[in-house]
Amino acid sequence: MHHPVDAVMxxxxxxxxxxxxxxxxxxxxxxxxAVSMVDLTTLEGAxxxxxxxxxxxxAIHPCPEPVTPAVPPVAAVCVYPRLxxxxxxxxxxxxxxxxxVSTAFPSGQxxxxxxxxxxxxxxxxxxxxxxxxxxRGAFLAGRLDDIRTEVMEVQDACQGAHLKxxxxxxxxxxxxxxxxxxxxxxxxxxxRGELRDGSVFVKTSTGKVSxxxxxxxxxxxxxxxxxxxxxxxxxxxxxxxxxxxxxxxxLHLLVMVRETVGxxxxxxxxxxxxxxxxxxxxxxxxxxxSRGQYAAMHDVGVT
Amino acid sequence: xxxxxVVKTGKLWIGGSWPRSESGRTFTVEAPDGSVHSRCALASRxxxxxxxxxxxxxxxxxxxxxxxxxxxxLYRAAEMMESRADEFVSALTxxxxxxxxxxxxxxxxxxxxxxxxxxxxxxxxxVLGCQNPVTGPYHNFTxxxxxxxxxxxxxxxxxxxxxxxxxxxxxxxxxxxxxVAPRQAALVAVLLGEVLAVSDIPDGAINLLTGDVRExxxxxxSHREVQVVxxxxxxxxxxxxxxxxxxxxxxxxHALPWKQDDWLEDHLVAAPWQLERVLDFKTLWHPxxx
Numbered sequence: 001m002h003h004p005v006d007a008v009m010x011x012x013x014x015x016x017x018x019x020x021x022x023x024x025x026x027x028x029x030x031x032x033x034a035v036s037m038v039d040l041t042t043l044e045g046a047x048x049x050x051x052x053x054x055x056x057x058x059a060i061h062p063c064p065e066p067v068t069p070a071v072p073p074v075a076a077v078c079v080y081p082r083l084x085x086x087x088x089x090x091x092x093x094x095x096x097x098x099x100x101v102s103t104a105f106p107s108g109q110x111x112x113x114x115x116x117x118x119x120x121x122x123x124x125x126x127x128x129x130x131x132x133x134x135x136r137g138a139f140l141a142g143r144l145d146d147i148r149t150e151v152m153e154v155q156d157a158c159q160g161a162h163l164k165x166x167x168x169x170x171x172x173x174x175x176x177x178x179x180x181x182x183x184x185x186x187x188x189x190x191x192r193g194e195l196r197d198g199s200v201f202v203k204t205s206t207g208k209v210s211x212x213x214x215x216x217x218x219x220x221x222x223x224x225x226x227x228x229x230x231x232x233x234x235x236x237x238x239x240x241x242x243x244x245x246x247x248x249x250x251l252h253l254l255v256m257v258r259e260t261v262g263x264x265x266x267x268x269x270x271x272x273x274x275x276x277x278x279x280x281x282x283x284x285x286x287x288x289x290s291r292g293q294y295a296a297m298h299d300v301g302v303t
Numbered sequence: 304x305x306x307x308x309v310v311k312t313g314k315l316w317i318g319g320s321w322p323r324s325e326s327g328r329t330f331t332v333e334a335p336d337g338s339v340h341s342r343c344a345l346a347s348r349x350x351x352x353x354x355x356x357x358x359x360x361x362x363x364x365x366x367x368x369x370x371x372x373x374x375x376x377l378y379r380a381a382e383m384m385e386s387r388a389d390e391f392v393s394a395l396t397x398x399x400x401x402x403x404x405x406x407x408x409x410x411x412x413x414x415x416x417x418x419x420x421x422x423x424x425x426x427x428x429x430v431l432g433c434q435n436p437v438t439g440p441y442h443n444f445t446x447x448x449x450x451x452x453x454x455x456x457x458x459x460x461x462x463x464x465x466x467x468x469x470x471x472x473x474x475x476x477x478x479x480x481x482x483v484a485p486r487q488a489a490l491v492a493v494l495l496g497e498v499l500a501v502s503d504i505p506d507g508a509i510n511l512l513t514g515d516v517r518e519x520x521x522x523x524x525s526h527r528e529v530q531v532v533x534x535x536x537x538x539x540x541x542x543x544x545x546x547x548x549x550x551x552x553x554x555x556x557h558a559l560p561w562k563q564d565d566w567l568e569d570h571l572v573a574a575p576w577q578l579e580r581v582l583d584f585k586t587l588w589h590p591x592x593x
Contacts, residue, residue: 292525293525294528296527297528
């Protein structure tokens with residue numbers, strides 16, 4: 001049974017999480033937690049193995065100087081399938097996961113069998129996690145069974161690799177569509193059962209479409225995941241991605257997670273943030289809290 | 304019919320926008336009779352940080368602009384200031400000790416100062432750069448470049464001329480500027496912002512904060528993104544703490560030594576040598592045909 005989403009209350013509720021006052025100690029902890037949840041991402045046509053290797057080094061050691069408490073490594077490095085072997089090698093011996101986008105990212109406009117093959121190839125190359133896109137066109141046209149089928153087939157191809165399902169909320173139009181789409185993919189992905197906590201994520205966006213991970217759209221995903229948890233006891237993950245560049249935005253997200261699905265979700269196995277430049281800002285803020293001096297971009301960035 | 308009084312609120316000028324201080328603080332600017340003339344924003348440490356972020360974005364467009372365009376923009380700022388001269392004079396004469404004739408002279412000198420610096424935009428490279436004699440088949444050039452972000456701590460007096468001179472010095476080679484005007488200079492800083500805002504300067508290339516130098520000196524001088532700090536009218540204690548803080552990040556600091564009347568002297572304060580404080584020098588070797 002689906003209840004229509006009240007768009008006004010949704011945006012008000014989402015905005016309320018941005019008005020919490022975080023004290024210095026909580027902020028220090030939250031900044032490090034946010035680092036540990038980052039899926040450090042590069043999805044450019046110009047990506048080279050050298051870029052990917054540099055990204056791996058940053059993923060393992062995000063902070064250029066020792067600080068107390070130590071800054072943890074990020075959760076995963078997320079790249080196109082071709083770079084998976086490079087990243088696999090670059091992350092060897094670390095706890096950082098290898099994530100690969102798949103299924104004709106970012107549009108998903110390829111025949112289903114190719115998308116399934118692409119996924120299987122990425123997993124075979126060593127991806128621990130697959131970020132798939134759904135066919136937004138099919139969803140908007142009402143062909144919901146197509147979505148169900150593609151989610152299940154890609155999930156089969158994952159062979160145990162964790163699956164993150166990208167809704168591309170910016171293309172779905174209304175909050176109501178976002179919630180219905182989230183419920184639909186969760187339903188499809190959990191239909192076979194036998195899942196563990198965090199083996200399926202719902203993810204807002206590809207990062208190639210604007211608006212991307214807005215607070216209201218992330219709230220909708222969290223509520224959908226909460227509803228599923230309440231009815232089945234299974235904890236699914238949530239991953240906002242796209243447009244999250246500042247530490248402040250990341251802290252707002254953590255507040256929203258804490259107050260919507262609860263503190264259980266405040267760990268990288270259940271909440272991720274897909275971003276590229278966010279890590280720079282998180283580390284800058286951490287350096288600020290440790291040095292008492294504002295850090296420059298060239299203190300932390302690779303570029 | 305009598306009208307309700309409309310009192311202007313002076314705000315900060317950051318990244319081409321006019322925000323209030325994030326702290327919500329203001330201070331009162333008094334008219335000579337002790338009544339409230341207006342209120343200005345009292346900038347905080349976080350406003351300084353925001354201004355540096357904006358300056359970082361502004362630097363790429365300002366330093367990327369051609370020298371001729373920077374000259375035209377600074378000249379336009381002079382035009383805009385000239386047409387608002389009366390407004391500047393009345394702001395300056397809120398300070399009872401400043402007579403209208405002196406205020407008018409200061410405004411005129413500030414306009415002329417902008418014109419002078421506008422002229423230097425496409426000429427300082429020829430004066431300060433050089434070709435060096437080297438032994439070997441090479442051309443060897445030294446060329447001046449902008450350093451990045453310059454923090455300006457403007458003097459209380461002469462409030463307008465000091466601020467204009469220091470901001471223009473930093474802006475000529477394409478540096479982005481974060482300037483702090485002390486309370487005595489707050490009103491003219493707001494007016495200067497309004498002049499610059501209609502002069503086609505890229506957003507963030509120049510940012511103006513009003514408040515207490517005492518409070519903003521440390522966060523600005525210790526900010527790792529700031530390359531040079533220019534200060535004037537600082538107390539001995541402030542000069543010392545400026546040097547101490549800046550030394551930690553190996554930043555350049557210059558406490559300008561000028562007294563009140565010195566600021567009127569073009570050959571002192573608007574000489575091209577003054578630009579050396581806000582320039583980096585790069586030396587290039589290039590093989591020449593034998």
